[in-house]
Amino acid sequence: MDEPRFPDGFVWGVASSAFQVEGALEEDGRGVSVWDAFTRRPGVIRDGHTADVACDHYHRYGEDIALLAELGVDVYRFSIAWPRVVPAGAGAVNPRGLDFYERLVDGLLERGITPLPTLFHWDLPQALEDAGGWLERDTAHRFAEYVSAVAVRLGDRVGAWITLNEPFEHMSLGYALGEHAPGRTLLLDALPAAHHQLLGHGLAARLLREEHGAKVLLTNSYSPARPARDTPADRGAADAYDALHRRLFTDPVLLGRYPDLSAYGLAAGALPYVRDGDLAVISAPLDGLGVNYYNPTLLAAPPAGSPLPFDFAEFPPGVPRTAFGWPVVPDGLTQTLVELTELYGEALPPLWITENGCSCDAYVEDGDRVAYLDAHVRAVHAAIERGADVRGYLVWTLTDNFEWAEGYHQRFGLVHVDHETQKRTPRASFTWYRDLIAAQRRPRAA
Ligand code: GBH
Numbered sequence: 001m002d003e004p005r006f007p008d009g010f011v012w013g014v015a016s017s018a019f020q021v022e023g024a025l026e027e028d029g030r031g032v033s034v035w036d037a038f039t040r041r042p043g044v045i046r047d048g049h050t051a052d053v054a055c056d057h058y059h060r061y062g063e064d065i066a067l068l069a070e071l072g073v074d075v076y077r078f079s080i081a082w083p084r085v086v087p088a089g090a091g092a093v094n095p096r097g098l099d100f101y102e103r104l105v106d107g108l109l110e111r112g113i114t115p116l117p118t119l120f121h122w123d124l125p126q127a128l129e130d131a132g133g134w135l136e137r138d139t140a141h142r143f144a145e146y147v148s149a150v151a152v153r154l155g156d157r158v159g160a161w162i163t164l165n166e167p168f169e170h171m172s173l174g175y176a177l178g179e180h181a182p183g184r185t186l187l188l189d190a191l192p193a194a195h196h197q198l199l200g201h202g203l204a205a206r207l208l209r210e211e212h213g214a215k216v217l218l219t220n221s222y223s224p225a226r227p228a229r230d231t232p233a234d235r236g237a238a239d240a241y242d243a244l245h246r247r248l249f250t251d252p253v254l255l256g257r258y259p260d261l262s263a264y265g266l267a268a269g270a271l272p273y274v275r276d277g278d279l280a281v282i283s284a285p286l287d288g289l290g291v292n293y294y295n296p297t298l299l300a301a302p303p304a305g306s307p308l309p310f311d312f313a314e315f316p317p318g319v320p321r322t323a324f325g326w327p328v329v330p331d332g333l334t335q336t337l338v339e340l341t342e343l344y345g346e347a348l349p350p351l352w353i354t355e356n357g358c359s360c361d362a363y364v365e366d367g368d369r370v371a372y373l374d375a376h377v378r379a380v381h382a383a384i385e386r387g388a389d390v391r392g393y394l395v396w397t398l399t400d401n402f403e404w405a406e407g408y409h410q411r412f413g414l415v416h417v418d419h420e421t422q423k424r425t426p427r428a429s430f431t432w433y434r435d436l437i438a439a440q441r442r443p444r445a446a
Contacts, residue, residue, distance in 0.1 A: 003439060004381035011114075011392030012437045013075035014068065014414065015355050017121035017165065019051055020401040022081065024058035028096035031087025033123035034133070034174075038181030049407025055399050056422050061104050063424065067398060067415055069111040071430060072437045076113050077354060077394050078104065079121035079165065086146045089125030089139075093149045101150070105157050117154075118162040118219065119147050119204065120197075122170050122180065129182045134175065134193035134200075137273065143200035144207060151212045160215035162290055162354065163204045167197040168249050169221055179405055187307055188266065192273045194248055201253070202281035209285065219290030219354045220249050222336040223297045228313035233301035237310035240264035241299045250340075254347040256283035265309040288391065289340070290354035293376070296332035322372065324359040324410050330375035337383035337390060350391045353380060357396035359403070359410035362427070369414075369429040377436070395433060399424060 019035050039050045057064055068076050082089070084097030105115045120143065128139050147163075164170075173180035175190035184190065205216040225242040227234035244266055247259040256279045261267040300313040315327040322328060333356065340348055356376050360369040377393060384390050400413035408419050414430040417423070 003436075004378055005444070006381060006440055007384070010390075010440065011074045011352075012433075012440065013073045013077060013116070013392060013394040014071070014396075014398045015077035015394045016057075016397050016399070016401065017079040017118065017123075018081040018084075019054070019079075019121070019123045020397075020403070021055040021057040021064075021078075021399065023052060023054040023056045025052055027058065028084070028100065029087055029094040030081065030097060031083035031089070031094075032126040033081065033083045034126055034129045034181035035123050037126050037129075038183050041183065044183065045405055046407045046409055049402070049409075051402040053419075053422075054402045055417050057399075058100065060422065061100075062107060064398060065104075065107045065111055065113070067424065067426070067430075068108070068113055070426075071398075071414070071434050072441075074114060075116050075392065075394065076108055076398075077116040077118060077162065079118035079123075080150055081123050082120065082143075082146050083123060083125045085149055086125065086142075089128035089131075090142045090145065098150065098153045101154060105154055109157060114160075115158055116160055116162060117150075117158060118165050119143075119150065120163065120200070121165040122174070124182070133182055134170070134196045135190075136192075137196055137199070140196045140200035140203055144203035147204040148207055148211075151208055151214065155208075155212040155214060158214065160217065160287065161204075161208055162217045162219050163201040163208075164197055165219050166221045166292060167194060167201075168245055170197065191261075191267060191271065195271060195273055195278070198249070198252055198282045199278055202278075202284045205284040205286065206281065215287035216284075217288040217290050217352060217354070218253060218286060219292055220246070221292045221294070222246060222340070223293070223295060224332050224335045224339065226296050226298050226332075228298045228300040231301075234299060234313075236264075237299040237301050240266060240309040241297060245297070250289075250344070252279055252282045253286060254283070254289075254344050254349075256280065286349045288350050288352050289348065290352050291336065291340070292355035292396070293333045293336055293353065294356070294358075295327045296329050296335070322358040322368070323361045324406070326358070328358070328372055328375070330372075330379040331382075333376050333379040334383045334386070337380065337388040338386050341383075341386075341388045348389075350389045352391055353393040355394060355396035357412050359412050361411065363416055364425060364427050366427045366429045369427070370432045373429060373433065 171193040178185040225238040227238040298313040320328040400411040400417040403410040
């Protein structure tokens with residue numbers, strides 16, 4: 001098949017996050033985050049890996065900017081660590097923390113790369129977690145204060161911000177299932193962490209737009225919920241998962257109302273922690289919706305006595321897998337983009353693929369990753385042809401990094417990192433992506 005041609009002005013980029021790459025956890029006055037504490041608990045991270053050094057990006061950011069420039073990306077999505085900026089989560093701002101992001105932003109701008117910072121990618125200051133974390137309403141207000149401090153320093157150079165990364169994953173893995181920091185296992189009692197993250201998003205969105213004239217995006221993970229078998233019970237399970245995974249984090253933002261979770265056996269009718277006026281804040285105007293896509297989710301009816309109205313099912317053995325074991329299903333990305341377009345209609349802002357990529361074991365010759373990325377770029381193009389307004393595509397991620405509970409075992413980078421020496425080695429996928437970007441920029445044949 002011919003190379004797909006994307007619309008003029010389509011944006012290409014890569015994404016990363018602070019805790020996964022920076023290291024230097026104790027430098028320049030950074031406070032402790034929930035992930036610092038979690039990675040020190042025995043048995044929660046594969047092989048006891050920590051992110052104390054990660055990719056040493058805090059010191060090697062210049063080298064990483066040079067790699068971005070070589071790649072030719074338009075935009076770099078990174079995240080700002082709240083504990084560097086407000087070490088205790090509330091109160092005093094740490095100017096040295098902001099200095100680092102200023103150096104990074106200035107370095108990007110010098111190379112003509114647009115910075116796209118995420119303001120929260122899961123590294124909550126531990127002091128706030130000690131006070132209840134995202135289960136507490138207060139955390140939303142502390143988030144807005146931290147965002148304000150960042151925008152005051154960087155708002156003259158940063159035109160667009162992503163408030164939150166994947167609030168569903170943070171709620172479910174962090175507060176419901178205990179697989180991520182802060183390691184709580186509250187199951188459905190984790191739901192306030194959804195509302196308070198969204199409230200924080202809304203408060204931050206309002207101040208960024210009104211006080212700084214900035215554009216605001218929210219990034220969710222989208223994973224089409226597919227019934228394992230075409231039976232009413234499995235379709236019901238898929239609907240319930242869809243309500244919890246997609247609609248709970250999209251309806252309030254775009255439509256100003258929550259889905260009725262009780263219809264899916266997920267919660268009592270009213271969510272008691274939702275106060276009058278909250279939904280007006282949460283549905284503040286949005287300039288773009290970030291879509292992180294890895295794979296669809298297959299759902300089956302739950303076993304008797306399950307606390308949840310769905311059960312996860314396995315894709316059939318014939319479906320290819322990444323090194324992480326995740327199924328490779330590119331048409332799920334087209335499906336997600338087309339469904340968002342059809343379901344939210346006029347209420348949907350432009351879409352951005354803010355993460356897509358795969359784990360692959362290869363040192364440099366990562367043909368599996370090239371195949372994965374190529375198929376997913378085509379899937380985005382197919383969605384555009386079917387009417388989805390997609391403005392950009394960002395690969396997860398530039399360098400191999402600290403992959404949360406998997407430690408350094410999963411390698412998602414276009415660039416290999418030797419975690420002993422910190423040596424960066426661009427892979428075949430780096431060259432492939434560089435060439436794709438260059439080809440897309442060439443003027444069209446008349
Ligand atoms: C993102 O989360 C994060 O934003 C990023 O920090 C992270 O490094 C990156 O992805 C890679 O993990 O059980 O086979 O169906 C991804 C969230 C949640 C995506 C679980 C895939 C299920 C795979 N993911 N999910 S499977």
